[in-house]
Amino acid sequence: MTTQAGENTIFLTEKEAARIKITVKKRLERCSETKGRAREPRDSTSAIQQATGASLMADMGGAPDPDMTEMQGRGGTLPALAIGQPYPPCIIPMKDLQPMTVEDLRMDTHHRGKRLTVKRVSPVVALVARSWTMVQDEGGDQTERLEICLHKSRHGEDMLESSKAFVVKEPYFTLNDQGEPTIRIDHPSDLVVCQDQSNVDSTDAAAAEKIAKTYKDKGNAALKKQDLALAHEKYTAGLKIATADAVSNTNPDLAKDIARNRAYVNILLNQLDEAQTDAKSSLTGKDDQRSKELDSKAYFRAGSAAYSLGEYLLAKSLFDEQMKLTPGDKDATLYLRRIQLRLREQESGTYDFHKIRASLSQARPRVDAGSFIGNTEVKDSPGRGRGLFAIRDIPSGGIIMCEKAFCVVWGHENDTLTAMTYDVRDDKIRVSPVGLSNAIVQKLISNPSQIHRVMDLYGDYHGDGKDVITTEDGPIVDTFRVHDIVSRNAFGPGSQYGEEGARNASTGLWIWAAYINHSCISNAKKEYVGDLMILQATRAVASGEEIFHSYDESIDYDARKSSLMTTWGFECQCALCTAEKADDPAVRRRRLELVGEADAFVQREHWANAKRLTVSKAQRLARAIDETYDSKRFKDLPRTASKAIQGWLSKASPRR
Numbered sequence: 001m002t003t004q005a006g007e008n009t010i011f012l013t014e015k016e017a018a019r020i021k022i023t024v025k026k027r028l029e030r031c032s033e034t035k036g037r038a039r040e041p042r043d044s045t046s047a048i049q050q051a052t053g054a055s056l057m058a059d060m061g062g063a064p065d066p067d068m069t070e071m072q073g074r075g076g077t078l079p080a081l082a083i084g085q086p087y088p089p090c091i092i093p094m095k096d097l098q099p100m101t102v103e104d105l106r107m108d109t110h111h112r113g114k115r116l117t118v119k120r121v122s123p124v125v126a127l128v129a130r131s132w133t134m135v136q137d138e139g140g141d142q143t144e145r146l147e148i149c150l151h152k153s154r155h156g157e158d159m160l161e162s163s164k165a166f167v168v169k170e171p172y173f174t175l176n177d178q179g180e181p182t183i184r185i186d187h188p189s190d191l192v193v194c195q196d197q198s199n200v201d202s203t204d205a206a207a208a209e210k211i212a213k214t215y216k217d218k219g220n221a222a223l224k225k226q227d228l229a230l231a232h233e234k235y236t237a238g239l240k241i242a243t244a245d246a247v248s249n250t251n252p253d254l255a256k257d258i259a260r261n262r263a264y265v266n267i268l269l270n271q272l273d274e275a276q277t278d279a280k281s282s283l284t285g286k287d288d289q290r291s292k293e294l295d296s297k298a299y300f301r302a303g304s305a306a307y308s309l310g311e312y313l314l315a316k317s318l319f320d321e322q323m324k325l326t327p328g329d330k331d332a333t334l335y336l337r338r339i340q341l342r343l344r345e346q347e348s349g350t351y352d353f354h355k356i357r358a359s360l361s362q363a364r365p366r367v368d369a370g371s372f373i374g375n376t377e378v379k380d381s382p383g384r385g386r387g388l389f390a391i392r393d394i395p396s397g398g399i400i401m402c403e404k405a406f407c408v409v410w411g412h413e414n415d416t417l418t419a420m421t422y423d424v425r426d427d428k429i430r431v432s433p434v435g436l437s438n439a440i441v442q443k444l445i446s447n448p449s450q451i452h453r454v455m456d457l458y459g460d461y462h463g464d465g466k467d468v469i470t471t472e473d474g475p476i477v478d479t480f481r482v483h484d485i486v487s488r489n490a491f492g493p494g495s496q497y498g499e500e501g502a503r504n505a506s507t508g509l510w511i512w513a514a515y516i517n518h519s520c521i522s523n524a525k526k527e528y529v530g531d532l533m534i535l536q537a538t539r540a541v542a543s544g545e546e547i548f549h550s551y552d553e554s555i556d557y558d559a560r561k562s563s564l565m566t567t568w569g570f571e572c573q574c575a576l577c578t579a580e581k582a583d584d585p586a587v588r589r590r591r592l593e594l595v596g597e598a599d600a601f602v603q604r605e606h607w608a609n610a611k612r613l614t615v616s617k618a619q620r621l622a623r624a625i626d627e628t629y630d631s632k633r634f635k636d637l638p639r640t641a642s643k644a645i646q647g648w649l650s651k652a653s654p655r656r
C-alpha cells in the first residue's frame with residue numbers, strides 16, 4: 001500500500017496494513033460482544049504498578065509505543081490510529097449530570113447523563129498520540145484506566161499531568177486497541193480538570209477579599225515565573241471570589257485588577273476571546289489619572305487581542321479609545337499604523353510582498369497580513385456542494401484572493417504529527433495530518449468565537465446537529481468533526497523553511513479558500529508566502545464564474561481519480577476526466593511511458609544553449625505525446641502530459 005502526502009511517499013506494507021485492519025476489527029468485535037456487561041474489577045496494586053513501570057519506560061524512551069507502526073524503506077515509524085466511530089461531546093453542564101462510580105461502568109458504553117469524579121493515582125504514561133493513567137473514584141476502592149486520545153495537551157502541558165483530580169463527563173468505557181478496558185476521552189471538553197478552589201464563606205466579606213487577594217498574588221508570582229497556565233488558574237480562582245457580591249460590593253476594584261491581569265495572561269496563552277472580555281470588564285471608567293492609565297492598559301489589551309483575531313476595525317476602535325485616555329501612546333500609535341495597512345490589504349488586495357517575504361524566517365513563519373476576499377462570494381455549486389464565485393471580472397494573472405491561514409503547522413515545529421489513520425467507515429488507510437487537527441482543536445477551545453467558522457466547512461460527519469459551543473464548564477469542540485473537516489479541506493503550503501517529508505509535511509487550513517472546488521481544468525493557481533495563500537487567475541475570469549483550482553495535478557487519469565476519491569471523496573466529472581476516461585488503457589500506458597521519458601529528458605538536458613539536435617529530440621517527444629491524444633475528443637482541452645516538455649521547448653527555442 002502506498003499513500004501520498006506532499007512530495008514524498010509513505011509506504012506501508014500490505015502485511016502491516018492488514019495487521020492494522022485486523023487489530024481494529026477484532027477490537028470492534030470484542031466491543032460488541034461485551035457491550036453493556038459489567039466491568040471487571042482491577043487489582044489496584046498491580047494496575048498502579050503497571051502504569052508506574054510504563055510511565056518510567058516511556059519517559060526513558062525504553063518501551064515501544066504500541067501505536068507506532070513501521071514504514072517501509074526509510075519511512076521510519078508513524079502512529080497508526082483507528083478512526084471513524086464518531087460520537088458527540090457532552091453538552092450538559094457538569095452540575096446537571098448525575099454522579100456515578102467506577103463500579104457502575106458498563107463495557108463499551110457511553111454513560112450519557114452521568115459524570116464520574118476521579119483522582120489520579122499513578123504517574124501519566126505519555127505516548128506519541130495518547131496519554132493514560134490509573135484513576136480511582138472519590139471513595140477510593142476501585143481503580144480504572146483513563147486514557148486521552150490525540151488531544152491530550154493544553155498549553156504545552158499534558159492534561160492528565162496538570163492535576164490530580166478530574167471529572168469525566170458522560171464517560172465512554174471501552175476497549176483500546178491493545179484490548180485493555182479504558183475510560184476513553186476523545187473530546188477534551190469531556191474531561192474537566194479540577195483546579196485549585198477554596199471554600200469561601202460568602203457572608204464574611206473581609207475574609208473572602210483576603211483570599212481573593214492571595215489568589216491574585218499567587219497569579220502574579222506564577223506570571224513572573226512564566227507559568228502562564230498556573231497564573232491563569234490562580235487569577236480565575238481569585239476572580240470567582242472577587243466578583244461575588246460579598247467582595248464586589250466592598251472592593252469593586254479588586255475584580256477589575258485581577259481581570260486586567262488575566263487579560264494579559266490570556267493574550268500570552270492566545271486565548272483572545274477571554275482576553276477581550278477580561279480587558280473590557282476591567283475598565284473603571286473613572287476620571288483620575290491612575291484610573292485612566294489602568295483603563296488605557298485595558299484598551300490596549302483588548303485591542304491587541306482583537307488585532308490577533310484579525311478583527312481590525314474593532315481593534316481600531318479600541319486603540320482609538322486608548323488614545324483618548326493617554327494621547328500619543330507609542331504602542332497604540334504603532335498598532336494603529338499596522339491596522340491601516342491590514343485594512344488596506346483587506347479592502348484592495350494591495351500587499352507589499354517583498355516586505356512580507358523579508359519578514360519571514362523559520363522562527364517567524366507566519367505573516368502579519370490581512371485577508372483579501374472581496375472579489376469572491378460563496379454560493380451553491382450544483383453537484384459540488386458550495387463553491388467560490390467571482391463577483392467581478394478578474395484579468396488573467398490578477399489576484400483572485402489572498403488569505404492568511406486560520407491555522408498552519410510547519411514541518412519544523414513540534415506540533416506537526418502525521419499518522420496513518422484507518423477509517424472503519426470506508427475501510428481505507430490514509431495519511432492524516434493529525435497535528436493540524438490537534439492545533440485547530442486547541443485554537444478553537446482557546447477562542448470559541450471561531451468555532452462556527454470552522455464547523456461550517458464541509459466534512460462527512462456532522463455531529464448530532466446540536467451546535468452547542470460552550471457550557472458553563474467551558475468551550476466544546478467536537479474533535480471528530482474537526483478531523484473530518486481537516487481531511488477534506490487542508491492543504492500543504494510546501495516546505496518553505498527547510499527540508500520536510502510526508503512524515504512532517506507542513507499543512508494548514510484556509511477557511512475562505514476551503515470553499516473552492518476542484519477542476520482538472522482550473523482557472524486559478526495557488527502559491528504561498530509563509531502562511532499567506534495567494535490565488536491568481538490563470539485566465540480571465542468573468543464575474544459570476546466559479547473559481548476552481550486543482551486539488552491533484554497527477555497526469556495519469558487513474559492516479560488522479562483514485563487520489564480525488566481517497567482524499568476528497570468525489571469523482572471528478574470535468575471535460576478532461578471525461579475525455580481521458582474514454583482513452584484506450586494501452587494509449588494511456590504509452591502516454592505515461594513518454595511522460596517518464598520527457599521528465600528524464602528535462603532533468604538531464606538544460607534548455608540554455610541546447611544544441612539543435614537536442615531541441616529536435618524534445619520536439620519529437622512532444623509530438624509523440626501529442627499523438628496519444630485523440631484530436632477530436634481532446635479538442636480545446638489541455639494536454640497536460642506534454643506540459644513539462646513544452647515548457648522546456650518554450651525556453652530553449654522561444655521563437656519556434
Ligand SMILES: C[S@@+](CC[C@H](N)C(=O)[O-])C[C@H]1O[C@@H](n2cnc3c(N)ncnc32)[C@H](O)[C@@H]1O
Pocket residue numbers: 383384385386387457458488489513514515516517518519568569570571572573
Ligand atoms: C475543500 S471542499 C470544497 C467546498 C465544498 N464543496 C463545500 O460545499 O464546502 C472539498 C469538497 O468539495 C467537494 N468537491 C470539490 N470539488 C468537487 C468536484 N469537482 N466535484 C464534486 N465534488 C467536489 C467534495 O466533497 C470535496 O471533498
